[in-house]
Amino acid sequence: MKIYFAGAIRGGRDDAKQYKEIIAYLGNIGQVLTEHIGSTDLTWKGEISKNDNEIYKRDMKWLKSANVMVAEVTVPSLGVGYELGIAEKLNIPVLCLYRSEKGKKLSAMVKGNNHISCQEYHNLTEAHLCIDAFIKSLDYLGGSYQ
Amino acid sequence: MKIYFAGAIRGGRDDAKQYKEIIAYLGNIGQVLTEHIGSTDLTWKGEISKNDNEIYKRDMKWLKSANVMVAEVTVPSLGVGYELGIAEKLNIPVLCLYRSEKGKKLSAMVKGNNHISCQEYHNLTEAHLCIDAFIKSLDYLGGSYQ
Numbered sequence: 351m352k353i354y355f356a357g358a359i360r361g362g363r364d365d366a367k368q369y370k371e372i373i374a375y376l377g378n379i380g381q382v383l384t385e386h387i388g389s390t391d392l393t394w395k396g397e398i399s400k401n402d403n404e405i406y407k408r409d410m411k412w413l414k415s416a417n418v419m420v421a422e423v424t425v426p427s428l429g430v431g432y433e434l435g436i437a438e439k440l441n442i443p444v445l446c447l448y449r450s451e452k453g454k455k456l457s458a459m460v461k462g463n464n465h466i467s468c469q470e471y472h473n474l475t476e477a478h479l480c481i482d483a484f485i486k487s488l489d490y491l492g493g494s495y496q
Numbered sequence: 497m498k499i500y501f502a503g504a505i506r507g508g509r510d511d512a513k514q515y516k517e518i519i520a521y522l523g524n525i526g527q528v529l530t531e532h533i534g535s536t537d538l539t540w541k542g543e544i545s546k547n548d549n550e551i552y553k554r555d556m557k558w559l560k561s562a563n564v565m566v567a568e569v570t571v572p573s574l575g576v577g578y579e580l581g582i583a584e585k586l587n588i589p590v591l592c593l594y595r596s597e598k599g600k601k602l603s604a605m606v607k608g609n610n611h612i613s614c615q616e617y618h619n620l621t622e623a624h625l626c627i628d629a630f631i632k633s634l635d636y637l638g639g640s641y642q
Contacts, residue, residue: 428573429605438581453540
Protein backbone atom coordinates (compact mmCIF):
# COMPACT_ATOMS: atom_id res chain seq x y z
CA MET A 351 0.00 0.00 0.00
CA LYS A 352 1.30 3.46 -0.93
CA ILE A 353 0.50 6.07 1.70
CA TYR A 354 0.62 9.84 1.15
CA PHE A 355 1.16 11.43 4.56
CA ALA A 356 0.46 15.17 4.83
CA GLY A 357 1.40 17.62 7.57
CA ALA A 358 2.24 21.32 7.81
CA ILE A 359 5.66 22.48 6.63
CA ARG A 360 5.54 26.21 5.82
CA GLY A 361 2.37 26.50 7.93
CA GLY A 362 4.56 25.75 10.97
CA ARG A 363 6.62 22.87 12.36
CA ASP A 364 5.18 22.68 15.89
CA ASP A 365 3.95 19.12 15.22
CA ALA A 366 7.01 17.76 13.37
CA LYS A 367 7.72 15.14 16.06
CA GLN A 368 4.07 14.06 16.00
CA TYR A 369 4.29 13.61 12.21
CA LYS A 370 7.45 11.55 12.64
CA GLU A 371 5.75 9.16 15.08
CA ILE A 372 2.69 8.75 12.86
CA ILE A 373 4.87 8.16 9.79
CA ALA A 374 6.82 5.49 11.70
CA TYR A 375 3.56 3.70 12.48
CA LEU A 376 2.29 4.02 8.89
CA GLY A 377 5.62 2.55 7.75
CA ASN A 378 4.53 -0.77 9.30
CA ILE A 379 1.40 -0.77 7.11
CA GLY A 380 2.76 0.37 3.76
CA GLN A 381 5.22 2.63 1.95
CA VAL A 382 5.07 6.25 3.12
CA LEU A 383 5.88 8.36 0.06
CA THR A 384 6.34 11.61 2.00
CA GLU A 385 8.60 10.43 4.83
CA HIS A 386 10.54 13.73 4.81
CA ILE A 387 7.56 15.54 6.38
CA GLY A 388 8.47 13.93 9.71
CA SER A 389 12.08 15.08 9.56
CA THR A 390 12.92 17.39 12.44
CA ASP A 391 15.60 18.91 10.21
CA LEU A 392 12.89 20.27 7.92
CA THR A 393 11.96 23.81 8.99
CA TRP A 394 9.11 26.21 8.03
CA LYS A 395 11.36 27.29 5.14
CA GLY A 396 10.63 23.95 3.49
CA GLU A 397 12.92 21.95 1.22
CA ILE A 398 15.74 24.09 -0.09
CA SER A 399 17.20 21.66 -2.65
CA LYS A 400 14.16 22.02 -4.93
CA ASN A 401 12.19 24.97 -6.25
CA ASP A 402 8.46 25.32 -5.59
CA ASN A 403 7.38 23.97 -8.96
CA GLU A 404 9.62 20.91 -8.57
CA ILE A 405 8.14 20.23 -5.13
CA TYR A 406 4.60 20.72 -6.46
CA LYS A 407 5.11 18.36 -9.41
CA ARG A 408 6.80 15.66 -7.29
CA ASP A 409 4.10 15.82 -4.60
CA MET A 410 1.25 15.66 -7.13
CA LYS A 411 2.91 12.65 -8.78
CA TRP A 412 3.17 10.95 -5.39
CA LEU A 413 -0.42 11.83 -4.49
CA LYS A 414 -1.76 10.44 -7.77
CA SER A 415 0.12 7.18 -7.17
CA ALA A 416 -1.10 6.81 -3.56
CA ASN A 417 -3.71 4.27 -2.42
CA VAL A 418 -4.59 6.32 0.66
CA MET A 419 -3.85 9.70 2.22
CA VAL A 420 -3.37 10.27 5.94
CA ALA A 421 -3.16 13.88 7.13
CA GLU A 422 -2.40 15.35 10.56
CA VAL A 423 -4.38 18.61 10.43
CA THR A 424 -4.00 20.14 13.89
CA VAL A 425 -1.65 22.88 12.59
CA PRO A 426 -3.53 24.76 9.83
CA SER A 427 -1.79 24.35 6.48
CA LEU A 428 -2.73 25.73 3.07
CA GLY A 429 -0.79 22.98 1.29
CA VAL A 430 -2.40 20.14 3.25
CA GLY A 431 -5.84 21.64 2.54
CA TYR A 432 -5.04 21.81 -1.16
CA GLU A 433 -3.91 18.16 -1.16
CA LEU A 434 -7.15 17.13 0.60
CA GLY A 435 -9.16 18.75 -2.21
CA ILE A 436 -7.08 17.05 -4.91
CA ALA A 437 -7.20 13.65 -3.13
CA GLU A 438 -10.99 13.91 -2.93
CA LYS A 439 -11.23 14.61 -6.65
CA LEU A 440 -8.92 11.64 -7.34
CA ASN A 441 -11.18 9.41 -5.19
CA ILE A 442 -8.30 8.59 -2.85
CA PRO A 443 -9.59 7.62 0.63
CA VAL A 444 -8.50 10.21 3.22
CA LEU A 445 -8.07 10.02 6.99
CA CYS A 446 -7.62 13.32 8.84
CA LEU A 447 -6.24 13.07 12.36
CA TYR A 448 -6.45 16.07 14.71
CA ARG A 449 -6.10 17.06 18.34
CA SER A 450 -8.49 19.51 19.97
CA GLU A 451 -6.57 22.48 21.32
CA LYS A 452 -7.80 25.53 23.20
CA GLY A 453 -8.53 28.43 20.85
CA LYS A 454 -8.43 26.17 17.80
CA LYS A 455 -11.22 24.61 15.77
CA LEU A 456 -10.97 22.37 12.74
CA SER A 457 -12.18 23.76 9.39
CA ALA A 458 -15.80 23.06 8.41
CA MET A 459 -14.48 22.18 4.93
CA VAL A 460 -12.88 19.11 6.55
CA LYS A 461 -15.03 18.46 9.65
CA GLY A 462 -18.31 18.88 7.74
CA ASN A 463 -17.14 16.93 4.68
CA ASN A 464 -18.54 13.41 4.35
CA HIS A 465 -15.84 12.47 1.81
CA ILE A 466 -13.19 12.74 4.52
CA SER A 467 -12.84 10.44 7.51
CA CYS A 468 -12.05 12.81 10.37
CA GLN A 469 -10.85 11.49 13.74
CA GLU A 470 -9.89 13.28 16.92
CA TYR A 471 -7.11 11.74 19.00
CA HIS A 472 -5.41 12.59 22.28
CA ASN A 473 -2.25 10.49 22.17
CA LEU A 474 -0.32 8.27 19.79
CA THR A 475 -2.04 5.08 20.96
CA GLU A 476 -5.36 6.60 19.91
CA ALA A 477 -3.86 7.76 16.61
CA HIS A 478 -2.73 4.18 15.92
CA LEU A 479 -6.24 2.87 16.65
CA CYS A 480 -7.76 5.45 14.28
CA ILE A 481 -5.30 4.41 11.55
CA ASP A 482 -6.05 0.71 12.10
CA ALA A 483 -9.81 1.32 11.91
CA PHE A 484 -9.38 3.42 8.74
CA ILE A 485 -7.29 0.73 7.02
CA LYS A 486 -9.81 -1.92 8.08
CA SER A 487 -12.66 0.19 6.61
CA LEU A 488 -10.83 0.12 3.24
CA ASP A 489 -10.88 -3.68 3.32
CA TYR A 490 -14.65 -3.50 3.86
CA LEU A 491 -14.86 -1.25 0.80
CA GLY A 492 -13.26 -4.02 -1.21
CA GLY A 493 -9.77 -2.59 -1.32
CA SER A 494 -6.94 -5.06 -1.56
CA TYR A 495 -3.89 -3.00 -0.82
CA GLN A 496 -1.58 -5.28 1.16
CA MET B 497 -19.64 37.86 -12.35
CA LYS B 498 -19.93 35.65 -9.28
CA ILE B 499 -16.83 35.78 -7.08
CA TYR B 500 -15.94 33.24 -4.38
CA PHE B 501 -13.67 35.03 -1.91
CA ALA B 502 -11.69 32.81 0.49
CA GLY B 503 -9.82 33.76 3.65
CA ALA B 504 -8.96 32.10 6.95
CA ILE B 505 -11.69 31.76 9.59
CA ARG B 506 -10.80 28.96 12.02
CA GLY B 507 -7.15 29.23 10.89
CA GLY B 508 -7.10 32.68 12.55
CA ARG B 509 -8.72 36.08 12.08
CA ASP B 510 -5.61 38.29 12.07
CA ASP B 511 -6.40 39.42 8.51
CA ALA B 512 -10.17 39.91 8.86
CA LYS B 513 -9.95 43.66 8.12
CA GLN B 514 -7.79 42.95 5.08
CA TYR B 515 -10.42 40.51 3.80
CA LYS B 516 -13.13 43.12 4.35
CA GLU B 517 -11.27 45.71 2.24
CA ILE B 518 -10.60 43.23 -0.57
CA ILE B 519 -14.24 42.07 -0.56
CA ALA B 520 -15.38 45.72 -0.77
CA TYR B 521 -13.23 46.18 -3.88
CA LEU B 522 -14.42 42.90 -5.42
CA GLY B 523 -18.00 44.06 -4.81
CA ASN B 524 -17.44 46.75 -7.48
CA ILE B 525 -16.57 44.04 -10.02
CA GLY B 526 -19.18 41.37 -9.30
CA GLN B 527 -21.23 39.60 -6.65
CA VAL B 528 -19.13 38.34 -3.74
CA LEU B 529 -20.84 35.14 -2.56
CA THR B 530 -18.85 34.86 0.66
CA GLU B 531 -19.12 38.41 1.98
CA HIS B 532 -19.34 37.18 5.60
CA ILE B 533 -15.63 36.24 5.57
CA GLY B 534 -14.80 39.94 5.89
CA SER B 535 -17.05 40.43 8.90
CA THR B 536 -15.06 41.51 11.94
CA ASP B 537 -17.80 39.93 14.08
CA LEU B 538 -16.79 36.50 12.75
CA THR B 539 -14.23 34.92 15.10
CA TRP B 540 -11.98 31.85 14.85
CA LYS B 541 -14.96 29.88 16.20
CA GLY B 542 -16.62 30.33 12.80
CA GLU B 543 -20.33 30.62 12.10
CA ILE B 544 -22.37 29.41 15.03
CA SER B 545 -25.83 29.44 13.40
CA LYS B 546 -24.96 26.49 11.15
CA ASN B 547 -23.33 23.11 11.75
CA ASP B 548 -20.16 22.09 9.91
CA ASN B 549 -21.93 20.00 7.29
CA GLU B 550 -24.36 22.84 6.51
CA ILE B 551 -21.44 25.26 6.09
CA TYR B 552 -19.57 22.76 3.89
CA LYS B 553 -22.56 22.11 1.64
CA ARG B 554 -23.42 25.83 1.28
CA ASP B 555 -19.80 26.78 0.51
CA MET B 556 -19.39 23.99 -2.08
CA LYS B 557 -22.64 25.10 -3.75
CA TRP B 558 -21.34 28.68 -3.87
CA LEU B 559 -17.94 27.57 -5.16
CA LYS B 560 -19.49 25.49 -7.95
CA SER B 561 -21.60 28.47 -9.04
CA ALA B 562 -18.66 30.92 -9.04
CA ASN B 563 -17.00 32.31 -12.16
CA VAL B 564 -13.78 33.09 -10.32
CA MET B 565 -12.16 32.54 -6.92
CA VAL B 566 -10.02 35.13 -5.16
CA ALA B 567 -8.18 34.00 -2.01
CA GLU B 568 -6.10 35.94 0.51
CA VAL B 569 -3.64 33.27 1.65
CA THR B 570 -1.23 35.07 4.02
CA VAL B 571 -2.74 33.35 7.10
CA PRO B 572 -2.44 29.57 6.53
CA SER B 573 -5.87 27.94 6.35
CA LEU B 574 -6.80 24.31 5.81
CA GLY B 575 -10.23 25.26 4.48
CA VAL B 576 -8.89 27.78 1.95
CA GLY B 577 -6.35 25.20 0.74
CA TYR B 578 -9.14 22.64 0.30
CA GLU B 579 -11.21 25.14 -1.69
CA LEU B 580 -8.19 25.90 -3.94
CA GLY B 581 -7.93 22.19 -4.78
CA ILE B 582 -11.65 21.91 -5.53
CA ALA B 583 -11.68 25.14 -7.60
CA GLU B 584 -8.77 23.82 -9.68
CA LYS B 585 -10.63 20.59 -10.37
CA LEU B 586 -13.74 22.60 -11.35
CA ASN B 587 -11.61 24.69 -13.76
CA ILE B 588 -12.50 27.89 -11.92
CA PRO B 589 -9.80 30.57 -12.44
CA VAL B 590 -8.08 31.36 -9.12
CA LEU B 591 -6.14 34.39 -7.91
CA CYS B 592 -4.16 34.00 -4.67
CA LEU B 593 -3.06 37.23 -3.00
CA TYR B 594 -0.43 37.15 -0.25
CA ARG B 595 1.89 39.37 1.72
CA SER B 596 5.44 38.32 2.52
CA GLU B 597 5.96 38.27 6.27
CA LYS B 598 9.05 37.48 8.30
CA GLY B 599 9.16 33.82 9.34
CA LYS B 600 6.42 32.89 6.85
CA LYS B 601 6.60 31.32 3.43
CA LEU B 602 3.77 30.47 1.05
CA SER B 603 3.08 26.78 0.39
CA ALA B 604 4.80 25.20 -2.63
CA MET B 605 1.42 23.60 -3.47
CA VAL B 606 0.20 27.14 -4.29
CA LYS B 607 3.38 29.02 -5.20
CA GLY B 608 4.70 26.24 -7.45
CA ASN B 609 1.30 25.51 -9.04
CA ASN B 610 0.85 26.81 -12.58
CA HIS B 611 -2.94 26.43 -12.35
CA ILE B 612 -3.07 29.20 -9.76
CA SER B 613 -2.30 32.87 -10.37
CA CYS B 614 -0.27 33.87 -7.34
CA GLN B 615 0.48 37.54 -6.60
CA GLU B 616 2.39 39.18 -3.78
CA TYR B 617 1.15 42.59 -2.61
CA HIS B 618 2.26 45.11 -0.02
CA ASN B 619 -0.79 47.36 0.33
CA LEU B 620 -4.39 47.56 -0.79
CA THR B 621 -3.58 49.65 -3.86
CA GLU B 622 -1.34 46.84 -5.08
CA ALA B 623 -4.02 44.26 -4.25
CA HIS B 624 -6.50 46.22 -6.40
CA LEU B 625 -4.03 46.29 -9.30
CA CYS B 626 -3.51 42.50 -9.00
CA ILE B 627 -7.28 41.97 -9.05
CA ASP B 628 -7.72 44.25 -12.08
CA ALA B 629 -4.96 42.42 -13.98
CA PHE B 630 -6.47 39.05 -13.07
CA ILE B 631 -9.95 40.06 -14.27
CA LYS B 632 -8.44 41.48 -17.46
CA SER B 633 -6.59 38.18 -18.08
CA LEU B 634 -9.95 36.37 -17.97
CA ASP B 635 -11.21 38.60 -20.80
CA TYR B 636 -8.16 37.58 -22.79
CA LEU B 637 -9.08 33.96 -22.13
CA GLY B 638 -12.42 34.62 -23.75
CA GLY B 639 -14.46 34.92 -20.57
CA SER B 640 -17.53 37.14 -20.74
CA TYR B 641 -18.51 37.56 -17.15
CA GLN B 642 -19.74 41.13 -16.86
